Amino acid sequence: MTRAPRRSESAAPRRRAPRSAALAAFVLALAAAACAARKPAEPQPGIPPELAAATFDTAWAVIHRTHFDTTFNGVDWLALRDELRPRAAAARTQDELRAVIREMLGRLRQSHFNLLTAESAAEREASAGAEGEAAGDVGLELRLVGDDVVVFRVDEGSPAAAAGIRPGWVVRAVDDLDVASVVRRQRERERTQNADSRSVERQVVGRVSAGLLGEPGTTCRISLEDGDGRPVQFELRRRPWPGLPVTLGNLPTFLGRVTAAPAHNGDGLRVGVIRFNVWMAPLAREIDEAVDRFRDADGIILDLRGNPGGLAAMVNGVAGHFLNEPALLGVQHSRGLELRFQANPRRVNSRGERVEPFAGPLAILVDGLSGSATEVFTGGLQSIGRARVFGQTTAGGVLPALTHTLPNGDVLMHAIGEFVTAKGERLEGRGVIPDEAVTLTRADLLAGRDAALLAALRWIGAVRAGDR
Amino acid sequence: MTRSTKNRAAATSRRLALFLAVFAAAPRAASAQLPPAERILARYIDALGGEAALRKHSFRYQKSTISMPAQGMSMTMETHAAPPDLYVSSMEMAGMGTVRSGYDGKVAWSIHPATGPMLLQGPAFEQLRQQVNFYDPLDRDRYIKAMETLERTDFQGRSCYKVKVVANWGEEYFEYYDAETGLLAGIERKMETPMGPLPTTTIIEEYRDIGGMKLATKMRILAMGMEQIVTVDSASVEKFDMSVFELPAEIKALLK
Numbered sequence: 001m002t003r004a005p006r007r008s009e010s011a012a013p014r015r016r017a018p019r020s021a022a023l024a025a026f027v028l029a030l031a032a033a034a035c036a037a038r039k040p041a042e043p044q045p046g047i048p049p050e051l052a053a054a055t056f057d058t059a060w061a062v063i064h065r066t067h068f069d070t071t072f073n074g075v076d077w078l079a080l081r082d083e084l085r086p087r088a089a090a091a092r093t094q095d096e097l098r099a100v101i102r103e104m105l106g107r108l109r110q111s112h113f114n115l116l117t118a119e120s121a122a123e124r125e126a127s128a129g130a131e132g133e134a135a136g137d138v139g140l141e142l143r144l145v146g147d148d149v150v151v152f153r154v155d156e157g158s159p160a161a162a163a164g165i166r167p168g169w170v171v172r173a174v175d176d177l178d179v180a181s182v183v184r185r186q187r188e189r190e191r192t193q194n195a196d197s198r199s200v201e202r203q204v205v206g207r208v209s210a211g212l213l214g215e216p217g218t219t220c221r222i223s224l225e226d227g228d229g230r231p232v233q234f235e236l237r238r239r240p241w242p243g244l245p246v247t248l249g250n251l252p253t254f255l256g257r258v259t260a261a262p263a264h265n266g267d268g269l270r271v272g273v274i275r276f277n278v279w280m281a282p283l284a285r286e287i288d289e290a291v292d293r294f295r296d297a298d299g300i301i302l303d304l305r306g307n308p309g310g311l312a313a314m315v316n317g318v319a320g321h322f323l324n325e326p327a328l329l330g331v332q333h334s335r336g337l338e339l340r341f342q343a344n345p346r347r348v349n350s351r352g353e354r355v356e357p358f359a360g361p362l363a364i365l366v367d368g369l370s371g372s373a374t375e376v377f378t379g380g381l382q383s384i385g386r387a388r389v390f391g392q393t394t395a396g397g398v399l400p401a402l403t404h405t406l407p408n409g410d411v412l413m414h415a416i417g418e419f420v421t422a423k424g425e426r427l428e429g430r431g432v433i434p435d436e437a438v439t440l441t442r443a444d445l446l447a448g449r450d451a452a453l454l455a456a457l458r459w460i461g462a463v464r465a466g467d468r
Numbered sequence: 469m470t471r472s473t474k475n476r477a478a479a480t481s482r483r484l485a486l487f488l489a490v491f492a493a494a495p496r497a498a499s500a501q502l503p504p505a506e507r508i509l510a511r512y513i514d515a516l517g518g519e520a521a522l523r524k525h526s527f528r529y530q531k532s533t534i535s536m537p538a539q540g541m542s543m544t545m546e547t548h549a550a551p552p553d554l555y556v557s558s559m560e561m562a563g564m565g566t567v568r569s570g571y572d573g574k575v576a577w578s579i580h581p582a583t584g585p586m587l588l589q590g591p592a593f594e595q596l597r598q599q600v601n602f603y604d605p606l607d608r609d610r611y612i613k614a615m616e617t618l619e620r621t622d623f624q625g626r627s628c629y630k631v632k633v634v635a636n637w638g639e640e641y642f643e644y645y646d647a648e649t650g651l652l653a654g655i656e657r658k659m660e661t662p663m664g665p666l667p668t669t670t671i672i673e674e675y676r677d678i679g680g681m682k683l684a685t686k687m688r689i690l691a692m693g694m695e696q697i698v699t700v701d702s703a704s705v706e707k708f709d710m711s712v713f714e715l716p717a718e719i720k721a722l723l724k
Contacts, residue, residue, distance in 0.1 A: 066693040248563030250540030281564045281581040288584070311564075316662065317583035332663075334692065339663040346584050352717035354724045402694060404538045411540070416693060 047408065049089055052097045055408040056088035059101050062404050063113070068334045068417045075107050094118075094408065101412075110415060111397030111428060112372070116252060118409030135245045135255055136216030136238035141306060142171060142209055143367070144201040145442050147187070149179050149208050151224070152306075152445065159236045166227060168445030173223040174211035182207050198368040198395050198431070202308075205369065213255075216240040227446045246280040250403050250411045254310060256283045260290035263301065265457035269464055270294075273453070275303035279310030279373040284317060288350040291321045291358060295349070299361040299460030301453065305391060309372020312341075312400055319343035319377060322362050322386055327422075329380025332400050334417035341380055341419075361463040362387045363456035366432060367440065371395035376419050379432040383421035388459055389434040391452040396431035505615035505631050508645050513605055515650035517681035522603055524680075525705035526551055533699045534559070552607070554713045555600035570713065571600055577719045583662065585718035592660035594637045605652075611636055620647060624671050628653050651675055651682065659691070666691055678703065 060081050067077075084104050091097035098115055105113040139158020142149050149171045154161045171179050186200045212220055216238050223233045243257025258276040265271060272294025276283055294300050300322075319329060320343045329341040349355045364378050364387045375398045381387035399415030406412055420426055436459070438452040503511075513519055527550055534543040543561040548554075556570035565581035576588035576596045588596055598604075598611040614634040621630050621644075628644040635641075641657035653672055658665035674686035683703060689696040715723075 062693075246563050248541070249536070284565075284581045284584075311582060313580075314582040317580070320584065337667065337692065339661075339666075342663065344586065344662075348585050348718045348721045352721055354721040402539065402692070405540055 046092055047094050047097055049091075051408055052091045053085070053089040055097060055406045055410070056085055056101060056104075058404075058406050059115075059412050060085075060104065062412060063108075063414050066335065066402070066414060066416050067108075068399075068415065070335065073108050073110055080104060080107060094410075097408070098410065101410075110399060111395075112399040112401035112413060112415040114413040116250075116403075116411040116413065118411075135241040135253065136214055136218065137241055137255075138212050138220065138222070138236040138238055140165065140209075140212060140222075142205050143369070143440060144183070144204050145440055147180075147183050148442065149183065149204060150442055150445060152440075155242070158242075159239055160234075163234045163236060165222075165224065165234065166446070167448065168227055168442050169232075170225040170442075171208060171222065172225060172231070173221075174208055175221050177208065177211050179204075179208055196396065196429075198393070201368050202371075202395065212236075212238075214238050243277075244280075244282055246278070246282050248280065248311070250405055254278045254280050256280045258283050258286035258290060260293055262294075262297075263453070263457060265461045267461055267465075269298040269461055271299045271301060271457060271460055272297045273301045273303055277307050279307070279312065279314045279377075281311055281314060284314060285350060287318060288321070288346075292349045292351075292355075295355065295358055297360065298464050299363065299457075300358055301363045301365060301456045301460070302387075303365045303453070304370050304374045304378065305365050305367040305452070306369045307371075307374040308369060308395070309374055309397075312373040312376055315373055315377045315380065316341055316343040317346070319381060319386075320346035320357065322358050322381070324357050324359060327384050327386070329384065330376065330419055330421040332417040332419050334400075337417075339417070341376060343380075361460045363459060364389050365391045365452045365456060366394045366434065367392040367452075368395060368431075370432075371397045375427050375432050379419075379421045379425065379427050382432060382435070383423040383425065388436070388456075389432060390436045390456045390459075391434050391438050392440065393433050393437075394427075394431035396427065396429045398427040398431075502617040502620065503629065505617050508617060508629050508631060508650075509605060509608070509615065511650040512645060512652055515682065516605075519606060521679075521681045522606055527705055527707050528602070528703065529706070529708060530703045531701050533701055535697045535699075536694060537697070538695060548708060548712045549600060549602055550710065550713070551602040552610075553597055553600045553602060554710075555596075556712055568716070569596075570715075571596055572713050572715055575715060575719065575723065577715065577722075579716060579718060585716070585722055586662065587719070587722055590660070591637060591639060591665075592662075594635065595639075595660050598635065618642075623653055626653050652684075679705065 064077055084100050088097055088100040091100060098117065101115050105115065139155035139160040140151055141153040143152040151165060151167050151169045151171065154165055154167060173179055183204055186203050189195045190197065190200050212222070214220065219235050219237050221233065221235050223231065226232050241255050243255060246254045246256050248254070256276070256278045258274070260272060260274045263271045263273045272290070274287065274290040274294070276287055291300070315329065323343055323345050326342060326344050329343055331341065332339040345357045347354060347357065362381070364381065366374065366378055366389060370378070371394060375394045378387065378389055378394065382389050398419045400417040400419065401413050401415045404412045404414065418426065418428060436455050438455050444451045513522065516522060528548070530547045532545045534545055535541065541561065543559050545557055545559040547557040553571060554573055557568065559567040561567070567578070567580050569578040576593045577586065578588060579585045594611070601607060601611065612633055613636050616632045618630045618632050621628060623630070623644040627647045629647055631643045631645060633641050633643055641655065643655050644653045645651070646653045651672070655670045657668055659668045669690040671688040671690070672684045673688060674684070675682040676685045683700065685700040687698040689698065
């Protein structure tokens with residue numbers, strides 16, 4: 001930013017820590033759960049008993065110290081330590097230890113309590129020097145419809161598009177991964193562990209999608225059922241990820257991407273559709289530019305379907321593009337602390353020029369894979385009446401979280417707060433309920449219809465007709 | 469700089485006298501055995517090198533590293549500062565981008581990639597102005613209404629005097645002064661953020677002798693269950709171009 005002086009051997013005293021350091025802590029505190037899909041971990045070698053015990057103790061103590069609810073969601077946290085610690089200390093492998101820690105986290109039955117393995121962190125570090133080259137995909141986005149994993153979107157110009165794969169086709173296998181067996185396992189979990197159906201979709205889609213990712217230039221074999229029920233198979237060569245891989249601290253790499261395109265509803269209105277798949281600060285500039293592009297449009301649709309969250313501090317910044325006055329979107333309740341999601345109007349554009357925030361109709365598209373920061377944003381704007389929400393109920397995982405590196409190198413993600421909207425609604429476990437529920441069907445996908453997008457366009461048309 | 473060093477010293481003496489008078493007016497019986505806050509402050513100034521040494525320079529540039537080991541994060545930050553409270557900082561962080569903030573004597577601002585450009589107002593504005601006071605801990609009466617020694621206590625394993633500080637805008641917070649060295653050992657304070665006040669503990673772990681003065685070169689900051697370690701890697705008092713303090717275009721646009 002600025003030129004440094006030449007000589008640097010003397011200094012005047014400063015007695016306070018730099019202010020921005022404290023602010024940085026604040027911002028990073030809000031990193032929530034949203035990770036790029038990862039490969040399954042390899043079996044791990046042994047672990048010394050002392051390290052196993054220390055790792056368990058650290059994970060337990062971090063949650064004991066920081067959980068926002070001192071009742072631990074009804075779990076006797078002290079008794080749970082006494083119950084599980086002997087098993088952790090007796091673990092012979094990393095995988096055995098992780099199973100115990102994951103059981104401890106699972107007892108809380110709350111989102112944003114996860115264990116990320118040291119191996120995934122090592123993969124990230126290994127690829128950090130060549131991020132743009134390390135991530136590749138085939139251009140497919142998947143969803144679970146009934147018990148079928150279907151193609152939801154095919155990216156224009158992608159290997160999948162070039163092969164002729166169409167929305168609505170059913171994915172049967174990716175390389176040696178049998179999709180039906182993945183679905184069966186998760187449905188069994190749904191039955192036996194009372195798992196949420198949105199969690200089932202997240203697990204299934206995450207697992208199958210992970211098989212499609214890999215180094216650019218490598219190939220994957222995908223078996224599908226086309227629109228006429230015929231089995232088809234393709235060997236797809238992965239392209240470099242068309243967006244921006246983002247690495248933040250000890251979280252896995254996020255594959256971020258922003259797209260913006262005009263949409264027309266048939267009555268001459270111009271509507272901007274802005275889509276971004278994760279909340280990460282390096283994408284903020286592109287989001288700002290996308291808003292600038294449609295600042296004079298008749299309406300804006302934010303397509304946040306499949307966006308699992310990310311840096312919750314971005315929520316206020318993006319919301320400010322659509323507010324003409326400061327607005328409270330909601331409050332994060334942490335132990336002894338209350339943080340306000342206060343959005344301020346964004347009156348400067350990406351070129352540094354004075355502008356007015358977008359005041360036209362704002363629609364937000366969501367689905368069961370929209371989680372965390374996406375829910376804070378959507379639920380917040382919905383609660384103050386600034387946006388109308390279309391699609392399916394969101395994931396219901398809305399607990400702001402931190403990460404903590406454990407003694408064995410694994411990373412503990414742990415929730416430190418609970419988000420409540422401006423209207424006092426708790427979204428954890430419930431999710432954001434759309435104003436207009438739009439069910440995703442295979443028939444619509446095969447017909448090339450995006451029903452949620454069409455509903456949003458109709459609404460914007462009606463609002464503008466009312467204006468006239 | 470519009471005042472000579474002599475004039476600055478005289479002005480400081482007047483302010484210090486006023487400062488001491490304020491404290492003298494509110495003695496506490498329970499504090500009879502404790503040194504008064506003004507004595508603790510004077511000892512701190514001496515421990516740093518004395519007022520003349522503190523006022524010797526008019527430019528400061530620092531380059532620091534900020535790490536958050538548990539979160540696997542690391543940042544670099546450079547700051548430029550000049551009297552009386554001109555300040556600009558730029559922090560680079562992988563996965564986040566560049567976070568900038570500053571104060572040009574009138575406008576306190578920040579530009580964060582996640583939230584865009586902002587003007588700081590209210591308590592956040594006051595705190596920033598205080599924190600970037602170039603000659604701190606001198607000239608304290610510009611920001612501080614009162615100080616009171618509360619007790620001698622343990623702070624992070626060090627025997628310290630705990631001092632309550634009341635800012636001109638009504639905020640109360642606590643400073644801890646090492647009973648042995650006289651140096652500031654830490655601060656407990658609610659830092660104003662765009663999302664509200666955030667309880668923060670700053671622990672000063674290391675001072676280094678540089679140019680006849682002591683510089684706090686290593687700090688730990690605890691907030692929201694996280695720990696940040698700030699290490700000053702290099703510092704300079706060489707003259708630099710004052711244009712660094714000019715408001716960025718985005719901030720100028722906000723002021724229109």
